[in-house]
Amino acid sequence: MGKRLWSVPPSSSSLPPPPSSSSLLLPPPPLLSDSVWEGKALVHRRRPGGCQDAIRSLRLFLFPICGLPEDQLRPPLLLLPPLHHPHFNKPRTSRRLAVPGRSVKTEPPTKMSGYQGKKNIPRITSDRLLIKGAKIVNDDQSFCADIYMEDGVIKQIGENLIVPGGVKTIDAHGGMLMPGGIDVHTRFQMPDRGMTAADDFYQGTKAALAGGTTMIIDHVIPEPGISLISAFEQWREWADSKSCCDYSLHVDITEWHKGIQEEMETLVKDHGVNSFLVYLAYKDIFQLTDSQVYEVFSVIRDLGAIAQVHAENGDIVAEEQRRILEQGITGPEGHVLSRPEEVEAEAVNRSVTVANQTNCPLYVTKVMSKSAADVIAQARKKGTVVYGEPITASLGTDGSHYWSKNWAKAAAYVTSPPLSPDPTTPDYLNSLLSCGDLQVTGSAHCPFNTAQRAVGKDDFSLIPEGVNGTEERMSIIWDKCVVTGKMDENQFVAVTSTNAAKIFNLYPRKGRIAVGSDADLVLWDPDLTKIISAKSHNSTVEYNIFEGTEVRGGPLVVISQGKIVLEEGNLHATEGSGRYVARKPFPDYVYKRIKARSRLAELRGVPRGLYDGPVCEVSVTPKTMTPASSAKTSPAKQPNQPVRNLHQSGFSLSGAQIDDNVPRRNTQRIVAPPGGRANITSLG
């Protein structure tokens, strides 16, 4: 794809790949270099199965032998009646009806960008689209209907729709049409110590679209000391000029003081941000203390936003890093050794605790280990409003690669929390995702190229962190969860799109196929098989952490903002067409419960009479802490309202007593008056 900064010698990829996928390492068929059908014929034997598999094998086997373009290969499929796949059963002539749309495919990308937003071009070619005969898959049900969209919005759903003439039509042949994926966690173009993550908003969103994701939510990460607003605006500028799909932004809180609180309010009220991430890791850089996290969470709850957390105990990580380096371990294996999964689970547990105390909804980004996922699942059983986000990497691969002898390959897996060295982790996380204990999936897509990673060649703690995954997310989940029977297609839609839309208050504009929703759709082919490889991916980096993984299921057609961006393996993404999607606070999905609990959580003091027994003299140094938190870090405190002190207000709940003015002797025993004040003096 001509995007490598320097060529990789064969030695780097000739290493033994992970054992689980060793049989996959076969050269791609020469004829189908970039096609979605790549490599099928060579790998089909790996999937043993019944009669259907045998037939599919036969079918797949035909393609490379014929050596014909994909379109021309379809007719032979009709000879295989037992295969009930809609795409293959319909006569080829009916596959694509509409004439105007045909040109979309053949037009060069520059021409494509021409009609974006230009109103002088007839609407017919750009903004109107009909999909016929689709099986519409939402998170709650699937049903067959046609869909008509216009101006980027779904206008009609049903049968026998009345649509303007000459509308471009896609015949889905009963194929699954689902809401476009929402990648809730990306870090495109992320600055790190003067470097920038290899995929910018253009490359990144292109990769997202290629994988069936039509919206991304990126993280604004202000350097400590930089204002949130200016960082936010910087990200807006980058994304507006380059993003090819709709996007929104989370804002990371990397320090805490009064000004930050005001900026958060502004972001929520004026800029459509409803989620903020805090770091429990990255000591002395981004890490916040428990008190600060408490205060941030309190502010977030009052604003109606979502508290996201990067959960790792940064203090322990720092200590372990030092220890590991002392032992002479400087390679990428040190990264995972210094960040054991317990440290992740601990931080998840702690943030759940703080969230419970503050009655703030919690969202744990990057769930990478079994124990962290278990903590979330347990907390949910206890009623905590907490969401867990496994990422493509944790669902699709494991941390055994950190021990690769190829430094560059090992370094490509460096992310935090690290991938678990336990090879059963992905399966476990997929199971929890399927049963609803984990709810949303992101990619945390933030790859760096090898030269950038090499900054840490002598010290793993300096390796820039982040893995790829925005393009692979949907397919990996389909392959690991739906193909294996862990979840159905509706749950698939829920975890790849709908839940994210609900949590971040984009629903039902995003995350659902319904009249009035955005026309972000994916026509999904459950049988599409693909071998993931850095050679064919849309990211700019040299390594793909899923290299050689064969996944079943992929997008056949991707529609973003009502326009076809992926069709027949060709991507027509338009730089800068992505819109910023503002999000309102207090998403129902999250805050209904929080609000109900706020009403219940009112605490009351016990009305007591005045204690007027003896009081010990004390020295001035207080033993217990004064409840003021450290001076630097308490913007959340309202200016201390004077504490209403019942005991000094002259107001007595038990009413005035006849002996109120009689000073008591210290050790005197006095029988309490019947039904009156029950004081110290009523000993025994």
Next chain:
Amino acid sequence: MSYQGKKNIPKITSDRLLIKGGRIVNDDQSFHADIYMEDGLIKQIGDNLIVPGGVKTIEANGKMVIPGGIDIHTHFQMPYRGTTTVDDFNQGSKAALAGGTTMIVDHVIPEPGTSLMEAYDQWRQWADEKTCCDYSLHVDITHWNDSVKQEVDNLIKEKGVNSFHVYMAYKDYYQMSNSELYEVFTFLAERGGIAQVHAENGEIIAEEQARMLQMGITGPEGHVLSRPEELEAEAVFRAITIASQTNCPLYVTRVMSKSAADIISQARKKGNVVFGEPITASLGTDGTHYWSKNWAKAASFVTSPPLSPDPTTPDYLNTLLSSGDLSVTGSAHCTFSVAQKAIGKDDFTQIPEGVNGVEERMALIWDKAVTTGKMDENMFVAVTSTNAAKILNLYPRKGRIAVGSDADLVIWDTDSIRTITAKTHNSAAEYNVFEGMELRGAPLVVICQGKIVLEDGNLHATSGVGRFIPCSPFPDFAYKRVKARKQLAVLRAVPRGMYDGPVSEFSMSRGGTPSASARTSPTKQPVRNLHQSGFSLAGNPAPCGDLCNSTGGMSTIFLKDIPSFGVSVMVVKGAV
């Protein structure tokens, strides 16, 4: 009963003692035998013992004879803002003996910034003067730096202390950061100490306290409201994580809630070396009393972590104690008078913390756990005495009835019924948190250092007879497993060739520099950098020219035949 400690009285009446017809109950088995003791030691166990004539004999009549209880957690005579807890070492150890406890382990609490050694000497002096039973000391680490580390080392080596307590609560006062905990635990693991922890998240408590006070809640109920049990469970979880990272045995003092106990039992199932210590109060009563309209009564329950308002908690903790998920019991006896508690009459955060329990501990556990059938008498001995002795490395001198062991014994009456009340207890406090509770099971005779101190309901404790019992490091009970794991836990680097491809330029302004905060890193040593030491884990790579496809050998991005160790990044770039 004038023979206590008076040396002019013939030995025959003082130092030799025979218990006939008792049923000896150890943690592993029970059997019938006579016990003969002399000079404070058990000399013979068996039937038809040959003993000197005229020995004082106690007829046990088939009653249980158990090792004297060990109260592993007391705070006698604890200084607090210029006052002192009302039970000093005399009063406190008397109460202990009255309840069947023949050894206590007290906590030395040095003020932050002061010397551990001085505090230790101070406590030794107080205790030596006044204690009526044998004692040992835990030392609390309230701040951390190089000199504290040195003192900890000395205490372990020379002063007979093997357990150190750290606080995760009391922000800006005793509280330690995670990094400090890591360093303390690492050090203790090296030296064979036990890390004890007061597990509560102090930062969140501080925030919650501020919130309660703002809401106008100033009474003792604010104490429990600002310290919900989740904060205890969270800190326990964190302490276990750190202990597991540092391979250090962990001891959680004062397990007060179900969720904290659950975390401990889960961790034990995963293999963590962790011990949980419920206290008399958490096993016997609950936190509903914080809402008492009687301020003084409510305040008398104030302790940290607080008693759980969930009334099913005591039963739950007793069950876990019986199943072995919790290991030892203490009392955390730390009593203040009402006048002292009243320091916090307008602000619950100022109420001095601590409850009674040293006297009630044995009877309460018998009543709640043995009479209910949760545990048997042997388990009772384990959780009240033997396990504590094992953790402190005092076993089998303490915690077991065997020849050669100390003659600290209790003849236990399983049928006696007593009602607990402040009117009759041996503590100086006006309130007893177990007031009105009827308990079955009590000591009939208590023998301490071979001398009868309780008989016929009369207590004959002698101030100052208690000896300091030094504890040695590396108790087998905790450290056998830790040592085995240490051998396994050696980490190895992957032998790789040198990466000598292009390297991006970057600014050092931020990045994961692994430095701990400057204030808190006494254990820091210079980082050994392999790449500058000239030592290569990968060995000398065979020269094979550029870009060779080595099979299973070194695999760098660019294979060069000359390893360029110690050359700076920029130079390598230039060379390429």
